[in-house]
Structure formats: structure tokens, C-alpha cells
Amino acid sequence: MPHHTTGHQMSDKMQHCIANCTECHNICLETANYCIEMGGKHAEAGHVRLLLDCAQICANCADFMLRASPLHPRVCGVCAEVCEQCAVSCEQLGDDEQMKRCAEVCRRCAGSCRVMAGMKM
Amino acid sequence: MPHHTTGHQMSDKMQHCIANCTECHNICLETANYCIEMGGKHAEAGHVRLLLDCAQICANCADFMLRASPLHPRVCGVCAEVCEQCAVSCEQLGDDEQMKRCAEVCRRCAGSCRVMAGMKM
Amino acid sequence: MPHHTTGHQMSDKMQHCIANCTECHNICLETANYCIEMGGKHAEAGHVRLLLDCAQICANCADFMLRASPLHPRVCGVCAEVCEQCAVSCEQLGDDEQMKRCAEVCRRCAGSCRVMAGMKM
């Protein structure tokens, strides 16, 4: 998603993180729906819940940055953790194209949220 | 934002509308913050409220499509109306780069939501 | 939830609808989680999706009223429809205490949203 700010002075790092959170929100919600439709191990409660958790905290995290909230590093910190756990959960389901893509997006989002949270990579 | 679906069969039209809603959510939230910071006519209650309304219904609308909900055309219909009003409100503030960009994104989102809602363009 | 407004002049009807939407959001999200944990017919994709749709549009609808948005009747109209369909879906699963309570709350929320939307009861 192109995201040019003019009015505000928003750092490239933050714009990048907003784009990652937005993409991660979208793929997690789509993947949750895919997993519920698949049934079986894909629809296991812990996995679906993690996808819904990740979708929600990513949207929230993006919104804190879009509002230029000084509290965004705190939300980014939690978001990084949720994304990381979601990536692991997707990888464990394994040989599935949707899961692989979702894990990849979650991992990338976790990385840029860690940067915004001031954590080490 | 690249958005390739593999598991699902999602139409290009729907993917396009999700991308538009996502972009519109983001710019409306960013613009609401910009307007509150600017103060004066930018921070007029009706205008800020419309930006917040538009940000929220766009996120909601994208999520209905990401869940492949059969009810998405109903939400797209309302979203189109809110986006349209938000575009008008931004245009009336006029000579401002942030407002112009926001109006443009809202107008584009309204258009693709109307398509998804089965309304005439 | 007690909800006394002082600053604003908010009608009893609207306060009532906000409380119904809030309660409906909460029970639908809780029920979605319950259904995913139960598995089987409870976890059928169409049913879970409807619970997630209903949870989200109810939160959105409450927020439009809390912002005193003039566009709230449009969102209330869609919310009433989603709640109605969700109530039916819960009733069809039948002999389950969680489903019965969820159906009841959805039906009540649909009723007060119809009033706010200016629809006939």
C-alpha cells in the first residue's frame, strides 16, 4: 500500500511498520477464515485464536502509529510478541501455501514492531 | 499492498476493494489526527467525526471481505456513503495537500465499495 | 453497563441501543470462541463467520452512536440485519445454553437497532 505523508513528518521506519501491520492484519484475518473453512488441525482453537489475536493487535498497533501516539512503542512491543507466536503456530501447520505466506508476513511484522518498540532485532 | 490469495478464490474486484478500504482507513485516521493538531476549521467536530466514522467503517468493510462474509455487500453500501460524505467534507476544507489526498482516496474507495454493493457507479 | 451521559444530551433510546450493541459484541465474540473450541457443527464456517461479523458490526454501531454520528441510522440498519441472521444461526444449533443466550441477545440488539434505524419493529 503506498503511504505518502505530506502534512505530518512521519519516519520511513514508522511508515514501513504501519504497512507491515496492515498487511499482517489482513492476511491473519483471511487465514483465520481459511482455517475455519479447512477444519481439522487448521481449525484447532489455539491456532484460530492466535490468528484473531494477531489480526486485532496489528490493526491496533497501526492505528496508534497513524495517530502519532507517543504510546505506540508499548503497543508495538506486545504486537511483536503476538506476531512471533502466530508465525510459529502457522509454521507448525506446515506444508500449506496460505500458512507459509501468513507466517512470513507475521515474522516480518514482528521484526519491524520490535524496531519501533526499541527492542533489539 | 500486495494481496495474493492462494487458499481462497477471491475476485480481483474484491481484492481491489479491500486494498482501497485499507488505504482509506489509514489515511482517514492519519488525517483526523492532522486536523486535531491543526485546530481551527480543520478541527470542526462534524469534520473530525466524519473522518473517524470513515476510518472505522472502512476497516469493518475490509474485514467483512477478508472473512469472505456473504453480508459484505450490505456493509460496502454503507461504507460507500460514508466515504462519499467524507470526501465532500475534505474537499470543502480545500487548499490543503493532506485534505486533497484524503478526499481522493475516499472517493476511490466509495467507487469500489459501490461496485461491491452492487450499486451503479 | 451503566451509561449516564452528562455532557451530551443522549436519548434513552440511543443509550439503550449502545448497551445492547455492546452486550451483543461481547457475547458474540465469546460465543465464537466457544464454538471453535466445541468443534463439530458449532465450528461450521458459516456460523463462526456470522458470529464474528455480528461482533464487529455491533462494536462499530455502538461507536457511531457514542460519537453522536449523524450516520448512525445507516449503520444501525445493517447491524439489525446481521444480528437477526446471527440469532437464527444460533437458534438452529439449538439445545445449547450458550447458543440460546447468544440468540436472545442478538434478537434484542436487532430490535433496538431497527428502532434507531427508523425501521418498523
Add this chain to the structure above:
Amino acid sequence: MPHHTTGHQMSDKMQHCIANCTECHNICLETANYCIEMGGKHAEAGHVRLLLDCAQICANCADFMLRASPLHPRVCGVCAEVCEQCAVSCEQLGDDEQMKRCAEVCRRCAGSCRVMAGMKM
């Protein structure tokens, strides 16, 4: 808001925190709108942003608990901080009935979120 769980075994402490977060979300959103309408010091960007941050993280926090997410203590921890800062910001505006009530609700929500986060009171 009455909140009886049947299917799940949800602790009283968690039900209490969900109710507090829900109430806090609602009053913060209502108060943000009130402040934007009031203008002047009420509409100062930092204050309005904090009210919007608080409304959003409270909704998010309630949802993590409603989904019985094992990650809820992390979100509750951040929510407690945001609520605390929002309470202070409302108190500084002072002699206003809406601000007093909002500060009170934020402070109560912060307290029960700290409990859920496993922090000391």
C-alpha cells in the same frame, strides 16, 4: 453489563475486567467526541489522542479476554498504562463533570487491568 458465562469457566476477576474495559471504551469514545465539540483546551491534540488510544486499547483488551486468549495479560499490562495516562489527562482538565467521570472509569479500568496483568496494585 450482566455477563454470565455458561459454556466457559471464566473467572469473576476476568468478567469484572471485561466489564471495566467495555465501560472505559465507551466513555472514552463519548468523551473524545465531547472534547472535540467543546474545543479549546478540551480539544488539545494530546488529550484527544489519549482518549482515542484508550478507547481502542480497552476494546482490544476486552476482546482478548472474551476470546480467552492466553496473551491477555500482555495486552492488559499496556491497557493499564494507557488508562492511567488518560485518567491523569482528564483530571488535569478538571472542573468538568464529563472529565471527572471519565477519569474515574479510566482509573478503575487501570486497576483491574493491572490485576489481570499480574502486576501489583
